[in-house]
Amino acid sequence: MPHHLCKKLTQFTALSESDRRAIEDSISSVTSFRAGEDISPEGGRPTHVRMMLSGWARRYKTLSTGHQHTMAFLIPGDLCDVHITLLDVMDHSIGALSTCRVGNIHRDALARLIYQDGPLGRALSWATLVDEAILREWLVNLGGRQSANRLSHLLCEMYLRAKAVGLVTDASFYFPLTQGEVGEALGISGVHANRTIQDLRARGWISFSSDTVTIHEFQALAKFADFDPGYLHQRGTREAGEPLHIVSSGGSVGTMA
Amino acid sequence: MPHHLCKKLTQFTALSESDRRAIEDSISSVTSFRAGEDISPEGGRPTHVRMMLSGWARRYKTLSTGHQHTMAFLIPGDLCDVHITLLDVMDHSIGALSTCRVGNIHRDALARLIYQDGPLGRALSWATLVDEAILREWLVNLGGRQSANRLSHLLCEMYLRAKAVGLVTDASFYFPLTQGEVGEALGISGVHANRTIQDLRARGWISFSSDTVTIHEFQALAKFADFDPGYLHQRGTREAGEPLHIVSSGGSVGTMA
């Protein structure tokens, strides 16, 4: 069932049927979590790497003040604890933001896949490096922009990432976060997250309904956020001037099929 | 000459003489840069990975507003562009903060070292994962603490990292940054960086003289910063309750040999 991971990896390279099966076969079991539960706690020594099958999760740390800071959002197709193939101890936690199902892959099994010489190994390494690039971009986003631009940037990223695994329909995608959780990712308080969301909503660029965001004006959002999709290293977003998502001519990318 | 890298890797695993020679032999040339010069520009497609031999550098991005944000400091023993073994295009820049010498390693040569099955390959992968852990910690630092605590955290980290490669003498180490550059890493203005530094100086925890910092009270600094060295995954800082650097009893760690 790991459609999403395969779809994601396809951005980097073509996968053979046996590669797909190798991923499939590496999943030894599937576990479900409810919103708020820890999938993998800080200080733990997990023997298995998790693959997100459905739902959203977050990578976070808790400070001694009690504040929690989210470092990454994990959506279907993302791998959780890849580094524990070498690093033994979790230096942060993984928590479920919604009901979610995760596939468990033994660390040795993943190590065999990722360190093998071939398309699959390189594709998995690529995915890990992209995760790191995303982390760098979050750091810059946090350090260099103010809240409204920051939120715009986050939404642009999640939109493209969701799209890459086929989870965007009519410019809308599942977005199960409370405003407080948005704040924990942007480094702002829940109250200010609310005001920031209202700002973007008043501009007509986005709207929410229950657990779903809709991006009405991707262009405007991207420009406002100074969003350059290059860091996602998606096929077509960076190579030799073929701007797939950011186009200077008119037309809302958000409404593309 | 890559003493520093070898010393760093030794934290993770013992290296054989042939491993050391393999690293040594992989360096095809050495280049020097002056402060302010770009070692590797954003958008570039470098064929070589750089290894810091001497001096300090930074990993940074430039926003459209002109603001630059530093995502990492690179000191002797650090590798610069490891991800370009797979990611082709640099999505950020590497810039020299002081005069520095870097060794050039062809991306294919590094790939052979890092993807090989054995202690050296695992040690290099470990170093890459630690860099990522540092990045996560910076994100949390930026998002969750205010400037004085943030600066304290940064100084604690750089102190331990410098120490790990043998660059700390009597609680002092080379620190060639201007206050403006400190600000670019902490996400604050140069003016505020100045006031923040004065704060820590007034508390008697640190002092500067020309290009050198001295950490007078590592303990106090670490406590103030809520600094937990676990993320550095250094030998002895995390495993089975043997707190090497953070001890609850008295005595300045900063003055240890």
Added chain:
DNA sequence: CGCAAGATTGAAGTACGTCAATTCCAGTGG
């Protein structure tokens, strides 16, 4: 000695935090 870059200081503005009250809304039980 003199210059330029960086460090320092002051004053005034702004983005965001905190606290606390109110409203909204989905789910639950009667």
Added chain:
DNA sequence: CCACTGGAATTGACGTACTTCAATCTTGCG
């Protein structure tokens, strides 16, 4: 069908950490 409930969203008022601008002072260095 409705009243009840708890969590989340929203709003207002006020405090504060930081920014910006601009002046002055230090320091390294040719």
